[in-house]
Amino acid sequence: MQIPTERFSLDNGLRVVFSEDHTNAVVAVNLWYNVGSRNEAAGSTGLAHLFEHMMFQGSQNVPETQHIAHVERAGGSVNGSTWLDRTNYYETLPAHQLELALWLESDRMGFFLPALTQEKLDNQRDVVKNERRERVDNQPYGDWDERVQAMLYPPSHPYHHSVIGSMADLDAASLDDVKRFFSTYYAPDNAVLSIVGDFDAAEARRLVERYFGPIPRGPGLPPLPGAPRLEPFTVGREVRDTVEGDFALARVYLAYRIPPFGSEDFYAADVLTEVLSAGKSSRMYRDLVRDRRIARAASAFCLPIVTGAASLMVRGISPPGGDPASLEGAILEHLDAIAREGPSAAELERALTGLEARNTLELQRVSERADRLSMLTTLFDQPERINTELDRYRAVTSDDVRALAERYLHADNRVVLTYVPRAVRAVVA
Amino acid sequence: MSGADDRAQAPTPGPVRPFHFPAVERTTLGNGLEVVVAETRRFPVVTVELVVNAGGTAEDEGTAGVATLTASLLESGAGERTAEQMAETADGLGITLDSTTGWDVAQCGFTSLHARLEQGLELLADMVRRPTFPQAEVERLRVERLGTLAHRRTDPSSLATEVFSRYTYAANTPFARPVGGTSATVSALGREQVAAFHVARYAPAGNALVGAGDVGLGELAALAERFFGDWRGESLPAAVPAVTPRSEQVTVVVAHRPGAVQSEIRLGHVGVERGAPDYTHLLVMNTILGGSFSSRLNMNLRERRGYTYGVSSLWTARRQRGAFYASTAVQTEVTAHAVEEILGEIRGIREAEVSPDELRDARDYLAGVFPLTVETTAGVAARLAGLVTYGLPSEYYQNYRERILVVTADEVLQAARRRLHPDRAVIVVAGDADQVRAPLEALGIGPVEVVDPAEVLD
Structure with a gap:
């Protein structure tokens, strides 16, 4: 399956990627802005995400509450998300509504500030604080990523703090902060626009020129705050924390710094996590879940992030009454085993089969294709890699996986976070 | 270009491009299993789901949760294969088997590349027709279920939804409890109840195999005949007491x-x-x-x-x-x-x-x-x-x-x-x-x- 890609840039620096597919009368529009929580200075945590909310509050020609309403009444779905390295905005619509999406996206890229008010900011600040309560503060284990990030990356590193940010910093965000953030980061030369689906390339190009062409370039990016380079690369010691609370089941999170997304090592790490936990024939499912029953679930995954170091994480969930220390020990045995001897040929083949199958299933959606094209262009300036990423996985050898584990998955590069149920009342039969 | 003036109004949409839900074609095998297909050839991908009258409404109150437990155990060994061998087969095909249980039906199926549909269906047929329910797996998944219930108590969203159901329906309505059963009922479940539920509820007549994607009715019906054609039995929708509210007051x-x-x-x-x-x-x-x-x-x-x-x-x-x-x-x-x-x-x-x-x-x-x-x-x-x-x-x-x-x-x-x-x-x-x-x-x-x-x- 080949995904066609066509790319060009506007004079103002906006990079544009097209991928036509006329099999279904829908079109996806996706924008990646090269800004995320990594760009937040101390005292401004959560600003990138709060800003993302403000982008849905209208712009010069789009009244308050009407951005999403326009898309919904056109029969589309719309959203955005903020992460460590980037912020994305996307909508999928019936094909004949492409121009609406370009109008909406260009209006907030170029004409956002005239519609900004203190009232809108105060409202969305309340919404975001409730988002934090719902996802983090009122949710069992909801703060795991915030805690792991703070332990895995030093205070000077842009990944030290979470995307959602602290309540105090959210309270402190001012209208000037929002304006400054927009003026610094929201510009055509700091964005990628991808369009995928049932559209005519010549017509779409005319529309992109018309709506985005007049938007001026930005002032250029300031350097990332803090010290994004990690020297030395690894953590240097084991960092541990234990949280006791109203949890029904104990959990263990392990995290390691690994080379950034896009590096050869990262693909080896991704294959390693497949061997450990993809499918019920994987090592951890077979041993920890099925045979020894010391976990009810165990999963390993890598975060595809690019600033200084990515991370490889393992999550184990204990059965009722289970001992998280023995679960941690058993997970470590698996990591040590793979550092001594890489995966078998059969394991590698299953990992590749799974990756290939999932890739095909995910790419059925035009929105997924558009998001990947924006990602590959933002991070690597290579949208056509959408067709060759699997080759990078195929190139990974058993010894690559072993060497990756040996080099990075050791105690001096490890963070361990454990959640334990608070002093369980003894249940005596 | 005048920029701002051009953009004061939302653009008018272009001409509507037609959308058609794919034609739904159906046939019924000699044993009563219906085959329902919607063919779309956009990708070399097929999803199949066996839809069986084996949901929560088919349970007795005393064995609440048996439907969910049974469906989750279908992957734990079937025919000549152990759980381990089934997992290796599925992962070797790049398919993820999914079993879900609602109030009305249980569904068991997978999405695969078309090239692996046949092998996937062979595995699916083993699962729904010849599950072995090994004792150790019954115990493991029963404990897993109890863990899920314990976790849901600490998760405010799940908790609120469960309490809402409890206070919405009269006590004799199954919907008053969670579809997966309660700690009390799940604790009492064992291999015997699971095997009995499977025998009573997993059968061809009254049920359907649905398929969507890169497959036509002829091909899927032929494969269904091959893997499910000599299966026998019938299971119809369960009779449920009239659904009544717990209270007529706020x-x-x-x-x-x-x-x-x-x-x-x-x-x-x-x-x-x-x-x-x-x-x-x-x-x-x-x-x-x-x-x-x-x-x-x-x-x-x-x-x-x-x-x-x-x-x-x-x-x-x-x-x-x-x-x-x-x-x-x-x-x-x-x-x-x-x-x-x-x-x-x-x-x-x-x-x-x-x-x-x-x-x-x-x-x-x-x-x-x-x-x-x-x-x-x-x-x-x-x-x-x-x-x-x-x-x-x-x-x-x-x-x-x-x-x-x-x-x-x-x-x-x-x-x-x-x-x-x-x-x-x-x-x-x-x-x-x-x-x-x-x-x-x-x-x-x-x-x-x-x-x-x-x-x-x-």
């Missing part, structure tokens, strides 16, 4: 979570069956009330007041009457205000016709997003499973958008008046009773009962 329950910074709110009542004649009217009505981002509830509670990250409302679809409820998480201090606003919006949509703009926007939204929900083979297969489960006509989705687009404001109003009952709402708040009880009592809508979640859900 019920206010606080599931006490000391120190909670938010309250999870569920507010609603017994709803309608999926086959209700006004179901389409209810969909349009709910889109305006709480079924879209631009809905009245979300505009009020989120965009105007900042009480919440989001609020929505829905009708649960079942063969018998499901539920209607609004659902949100609000900061603790505004809990009673939020309840009052939700009730106000429900009353409001019963009082007056929705505006022409609201009606048009809601219809266009539902009609427009439908193609997005059937972009993938899994999305199409889910629609086919719905046709089979609820006995809807084959052309139901061919005409779906047209039916939505002709709903009138009066039909919306009549449906709201007929089906929404704020005067007998069940209002569940999972939150800090010490902070929310007095403000809820001050609303004067009914007595406030404070319960310990652990006790009410056992």
